[in-house]
Amino acid sequence: MSESVDDHQYVRFVDVKKSYDQRSLVVKNFNLDIKKGEFVTLLGPSGSGKTTCLMMLAGFEDVTSGQILVNGQTITNVAPYNRNIGMVFQHYALFPHMTVAENLAYPLIVRKLPSEVIKRKVAESLALVELESFGKRYPGHLSGGQKQRVALARSLIFEPSIVLMDEPLGALDKNLREQMQFEIKRLHESIGFTAIYVTHDQTEALTMSDRIAVFNDGVVQQCAAPDVLYERPANAFVADFIGENNHLAGKVLAREADQAKVELSDGSIVIGQAMDCPEAGQHCVLAVRPENLFIESDKHHFENSIEAEFITRLYVGDFIRYFFKLRDKTELMVKVLNDHDAPNIETGATSKLTWSFKDGLVFTPPQRS
Numbered sequence: 399m400s401e402s403v404d405d406h407q408y409v410r411f412v413d414v415k416k417s418y419d420q421r422s423l424v425v426k427n428f429n430l431d432i433k434k435g436e437f438v439t440l441l442g443p444s445g446s447g448k449t450t451c452l453m454m455l456a457g458f459e460d461v462t463s464g465q466i467l468v469n470g471q472t473i474t475n476v477a478p479y480n481r482n483i484g485m486v487f488q489h490y491a492l493f494p495h496m497t498v499a500e501n502l503a504y505p506l507i508v509r510k511l512p513s514e515v516i517k518r519k520v521a522e523s524l525a526l527v528e529l530e531s532f533g534k535r536y537p538g539h540l541s542g543g544q545k546q547r548v549a550l551a552r553s554l555i556f557e558p559s560i561v562l563m564d565e566p567l568g569a570l571d572k573n574l575r576e577q578m579q580f581e582i583k584r585l586h587e588s589i590g591f592t593a594i595y596v597t598h599d600q601t602e603a604l605t606m607s608d609r610i611a612v613f614n615d616g617v618v619q620q621c622a623a624p625d626v627l628y629e630r631p632a633n634a635f636v637a638d639f640i641g642e643n644n645h646l647a648g649k650v651l652a653r654e655a656d657q658a659k660v661e662l663s664d665g666s667i668v669i670g671q672a673m674d675c676p677e678a679g680q681h682c683v684l685a686v687r688p689e690n691l692f693i694e695s696d697k698h699h700f701e702n703s704i705e706a707e708f709i710t711r712l713y714v715g716d717f718i719r720y721f722f723k724l725r726d727k728t729e730l731m732v733k734v735l736n737d738h739d740a741p742n743i744e745t746g747a748t749s750k751l752t753w754s755f756k757d758g759l760v761f762t763p764p765q766r767s
Contacts (some may be wrong), residue, residue, distance in 0.1 A: 487565075
């Protein structure tokens with residue numbers, strides 16, 4: 399079945415700006431179209447503007463200028479309770495004096511649904527999050543993961559068109575976070591609601607999202623699928639923020655099509671893919687992910703090779719991190735699978751590190767604020 403234009407532009411931010419003091423902007427010309435049923439994450443460091451965008455969509459913050467549209471209709475002047483938007487917060491926001499069932503029923507009571515409908519929907523919601531026997535418990539008698547399941551069920555019980563999640567897993571430990579990531583994805587896939595998720599955790603964003611909008615200083619640096627962000631970052635900020643990266647300072651010697659020849663700060667000459675790349679003669683940054691950087695051997699030898707001094711290694715279980723430094727003291731990290739091929743290197747020994755030109759991405763250096 400073909401999709402309408404509205405399905406592809408179900409939620410639209412059009413030239414949205416936000417200022418709290420009428421002088422400085424915390425959100426600058428934010429433009430984003432979100433497809434109906436899509437799971438989009440707003441990712442960025444603290445203070446980058448991502449939560450402010452979520453709050454403007456929810457109606458808890460006013461838009462300074464620009465428009466927010468849902469299903470083709472502007473909602474800028476629509477009251478929050480009339481936007482049919484569900485909300486999940488980091489700290490659950492459950493009523494402590496109400497049972498789980500009463501917490502779930504509350505949005506339906508406010509909407510004046512018949513009691514038999516409320517009873518049925520509460521039972522269905524408890525089953526949805528696998529808490530059928532918890533209806534009579536109070537929030538104080540639930541674990542963190544159970545509280546978040548209840549909060550998620552409450553946000554879905556009135557069948558909202560959009561569900562907003564603001565750092566919903568931030569208060570949970572690692573194991574619970576991973577369980578809840580799976581739970582949220584399961585519910586999203588089974589119900590098909592449109593989800594807009596805010597986090598500063600890039601692993602969480604990569605795991606859960608159809609697309610990720612990476613924020614910095616009120617501006618979206620790149621919005622793309624997780625694999626595109628990881629493998630083809632638009633600029634040095636995205637390359638650094640998404641996953642781990644080695645950053646080598648240098649100068650562009652020559653550019654030809656999508657390839658750049660670079661002199662690194664230690665004097666080595668290498669080639670890489672020209673991304674957001676400056677012209678010849680200008681300073682640049684070459685980024686190589688640790689899993690794409692190898693200790694040179696008969697098995698691993700590529701176009702680029704540099705000498706480095708071994709510092710130390712860290713055992714992380716399924717892989718080992720090897721740390722090196724170049725002549726100019728730049729430090730590099732290599733990730734090696736923990737198998738029989740993981741080398742033993744003496745501290746202070748010189749090794750050659752090698753990588754393919756396609757895995758070395760050349761960017762304009764990020765501007766320092």
